[in-house]
Amino acid sequence: MNEKKKNGVVQAIGKLWTHHSYIFIFLAILIVYALVIQSNGNTFKMSHISAILASQTTVIVGTMALGMALVIITGGIDLSVGSGLVLVTGVTIMAYNATSSIIVMLLAALIVGALCGLINGLMVGCAKMPAFVATLGTQLIYRSVTLTYVRMVDPALSGSSSSQFSMISSNKYYNALRMGFGTGKLNLGFIELPYITILFFVLLALFIIISTRTKYGKSIYAVGSNVRSARLAGINVTFVYVSVYVIVGFLVGIASFLQACKLGNITPASSGMNYELYAIASVVLGGVNMAGGRGNILGVLFGALSYTTINFIIVSIPSLSTDMQDACQGLVLIVVILIQTLSPIIKAHFNTAKKRKANEALAK
Amino acid sequence: MKILEMEHISKSFGGAKALDDVHLSVEEGEIHALLGENGAGKSTLMNILTGVLEADAGLITFDGKSYPEPTIAQMEAAGIAFVHQELNVINDLTVYDNIFLCREIKGKFGLLNKKEMIEQTRALFERLGVDINPMLMVSELKTSQKQLLEICRALYADAKLLILDEPTTALGNDEIDHLFEILRNLKKEGKSFIFISHKMPEIFAISDSYTVFRNGTFISSGKIADTTPFKITCDMVGEQYVDEDVYEERELGDVVVKLEHFCGQGFTDINMELRKGEIVAFTGLAGCGASELMQTMFGASVCEGGSVEVEGEKVQGDITDFMKKKVAMLPANRKENSVIPDMNILENTYIAEHSISRKKPFISIKNETVKYGKLKEMLNIKEESEKDAITSLSGGNQQKVFLARWLNTEADILLFDNPTQGVDVGAKAEIYRLILGFAKAGKTVVINTLEIPEIKKVADRCIVFYEGHIAGSFTHEEIDERTIMAHSTNAVETREAV
Structure with a gap:
């Protein structure tokens, strides 16, 4: 009986490993993080996990990565999310400074974000431009336009005279937005969860439902898996392509709102740099296939957590200079993906060898 | 003399046996028809022969040498060429580029000697009776010409055994005749062929001998002269297939x-x-x-x-x-x-x-x-x-x-x-x-x-x-x-x- 139970558990873990290997990858990375902290002479506590959950790369990048995953599942890519974040956050902060209204601020973020996405979507879906090129173009445009604008705009609107957008602290609701929501935490007793992380989890749940329980979600996978079959099954392929970019834009809008509330300002020259790459890395670490058609939105959560934890590990190793951080990140990323791509090949090789041996033994 | 001998070949994918202890032997200078329904295991066997797939068990002897674990490069070097049904020529290169792909003739400073390559292509085409301009882009060729190009490419590489996978599906009658004429000439030069086709008249027109598979097992083999299309069809489909007439007349609506x-x-x-x-x-x-x-x-x-x-x-x-x-x-x-x-x-x-x-x-x-x-x-x-x-x-x-x-x-x-x-x-x-x-x-x-x-x-x-x-x-x-x-x-x- 006990034996049977054990087998069941082993099987369940095996299934988890094949379909949700990103969980194990995250756990492995987390263990390394714990070991690094212990070796620094500190104890690994819940507050460390809380810090991972609250990090910029988990929440802001993770939010954008949810949409990025959908785009990648259709076989596309969106390189404009980092500079889109800068542009939309700029607009969001100005909307707040001008009106002091939370509703206007939120609407500005969502509408401008969705518009930025719509431009990408129309180029990719209707004009059939390669996603890589189209979104590379808008990446350059969005940041450069924001940079130019921030130098010209009236400081009363941008909230700062030093080439950045900053929420004016004397405005109404400032404390509610910044201290209450942006950096506030919900104490659950064993762990403190930032409100914005909770919002991210809500979005995550929403996107898991969209991707697995709606007809629209299935059409995204179908288009990414075989666009011809999808079209001949009556799916409006152009709509799917355009819509996923609009969704990313919409999520960039939400991320911009979170960014504004969390940090209160944004610097077009340096903020959100390479965020599109971090988002792609999170999606890939989450097990989504870059060729399209395959992947799991839950994986994006673990991908984002893994990526954040990798960053934390690097920062916690005192002997690593900050210049080496990117190299470490790149290396870890490659190793993780290497494990994912190599393991089926190695497995197939061993299986054939095994069969060969068995057949040879039979022949004798 | 036997040029190819495949014995006791088995291969399974997951749980399903694609090939179960099958045999195939091809004489030098013959056209050997490999027959069977879809899923009978023909492609799997050919993929094993060309090193694309690894067999679970079995022996392969080609041209007097045995190949326990063949790789694509080994079998290509040994002189086996696979002319695929979905053609593997590169559309965006010229005809001669395709012939010399991966074995380009180089001149001074390692640059390509185009003149020589075009000349050799022309000579090859002339010898085989193929009428294609070596300078054309492959995308401009008709399907039948692409087929011939792929065969020529294999022959230039000095292939001894060519596998032709349903080479006539995209061809018209004249084009088929032309292809067969070329095949007969090559046969005289001592080249051997494995010919995969479903069309009985063609098989009887061109092949010397045959092997039939069904559901991944070996069923029969012999000389084409000693059999009839009916017998071969029976071997291919087995007992299960009852040719009943299911049609019945019905009242039609508006x-x-x-x-x-x-x-x-x-x-x-x-x-x-x-x-x-x-x-x-x-x-x-x-x-x-x-x-x-x-x-x-x-x-x-x-x-x-x-x-x-x-x-x-x-x-x-x-x-x-x-x-x-x-x-x-x-x-x-x-x-x-x-x-x-x-x-x-x-x-x-x-x-x-x-x-x-x-x-x-x-x-x-x-x-x-x-x-x-x-x-x-x-x-x-x-x-x-x-x-x-x-x-x-x-x-x-x-x-x-x-x-x-x-x-x-x-x-x-x-x-x-x-x-x-x-x-x-x-x-x-x-x-x-x-x-x-x-x-x-x-x-x-x-x-x-x-x-x-x-x-x-x-x-x-x-x-x-x-x-x-x-x-x-x-x-x-x-x-x-x-x-x-x-x-x-x-x-x-x-x-x-x-």
Whole structure:
């Protein structure tokens, strides 16, 4: 009986490993993080996990990565999310400074974000431009336009005279937005969860439902898996392509709102740099296939957590200079993906060898 | 002398045995026909021979040397060349570039010596009697020329044994004759061939000996001179295949589809009426326009003139507009146009229904599973679980899933483009029986196929196409292989003209 139970558990873990290997990858990375902290002479506590959950790369990048995953599942890519974040956050902060209204601020973020996405979507879906090129173009445009604008705009609107957008602290609701929501935490007793992380989890749940329980979600996978079959099954392929970019834009809008509330300002020259790459890395670490058609939105959560934890590990190793951080990140990323791509090949090789041996033994 | 000897070859994919202890031996200087239905294991064996797949067990001896674990490079160097059905020439390079790919002649400073390569290509073509300009881009060649180019390429590499996988499917009669002439000449030079084909007349015209596989096992082999097409067919299909006539006459209903002066890419001015419960077969040579007509009747290609009426109403627009009028189309080339490889069987079944039921955005997996269960039973789909990958099924079962996909949209007009393509004989008979069942239930079925005996089995009417127009229309009694061939090749008009 006990034996049977054990087998069941082993099987369940095996299934988890094949379909949700990103969980194990995250756990492995987390263990390394714990070991690094212990070796620094500190104890690994819940507050460390809380810090991972609250990090910029988990929440802001993770939010954008949810949409990025959908785009990648259709076989596309969106390189404009980092500079889109800068542009939309700029607009969001100005909307707040001008009106002091939370509703206007939120609407500005969502509408401008969705518009930025719509431009990408129309180029990719209707004009059939390669996603890589189209979104590379808008990446350059969005940041450069924001940079130019921030130098010209009236400081009363941008909230700062030093080439950045900053929420004016004397405005109404400032404390509610910044201290209450942006950096506030919900104490659950064993762990403190930032409100914005909770919002991210809500979005995550929403996107898991969209991707697995709606007809629209299935059409995204179908288009990414075989666009011809999808079209001949009556799916409006152009709509799917355009819509996923609009969704990313919409999520960039939400991320911009979170960014504004969390940090209160944004610097077009340096903020959100390479965020599109971090988002792609999170999606890939989450097990989504870059060729399209395959992947799991839950994986994006673990991908984002893994990526954040990798960053934390690097920062916690005192002997690593900050210049080496990117190299470490790149290396870890490659190793993780290497494990994912190599393991089926190695497995197939061993299986054939095994069969060969068995057949040879039979022949004798 | 034997040039190739393959013994005790076994290979399985997952749990399924693709090859079980099979043999194949080829004499030097002969054309050896490798025969069997789809799924009999021919391609698997050829992939093992060329090092693409690794066998689970078995011995390969080629040209006196044994190859325990052949790799692609080894077998290529040994002199085995595989001319694939889907041609592997590179369209964006010139003809001579293709011949010399990976073995370019280099001149000074390691730069390409184009002049020499063009000259050698010309000489090679002359020797083989091939009429292609070496300077042309491959994209400008006809399919038959690409086929010859690939054979030439293999010969230039000094291949001793060439595997030709259904080399004649895309060729016209003259082109086939030309190819065969070239093959006979090469045979005299001592080259050997493994010839994979389904067309009996060709096999008997060109081959010296044969080997038959069925379901991954070796059935028979011998000299072509000692056998008959009938015997070989029996070996190929086995006992299971009963050639029963499933056709039965039915009362037809009112006209449900009406085409008037219908024009599109590949066909012009088509007028036609289809009745409720009727089975109509479209046929004709490749490129006759029947497949294009079907796509345009489904909104998948652009209508360039005229109109299509369904149940008395004109239909225009894209695929969903036609689906809403209860039209469905099962496209040809299952792998490219039907399979969604990353989705499971249930998802593949439901994908079309989803696109006309968007008003209810959420999916109920429970309801879908129940409804799929009914379809599965009706169509006799063989699978372990509806959550398995679509790619884990055999061709025939996959096709049944796609029939389920369209039945699930509750369509009344079913357009089937080559529905038995890549499906084994057993499943073929089943699919035709199902089609008759659909018609009895009041659905209108149009089948586009090149297989005339199959048309005879099910169709109430057969419409023959030639170069984009209707060359003839025949009732069930009038359907006969010779008449239909004559109309699809336009032999009728030539005869009448004389």
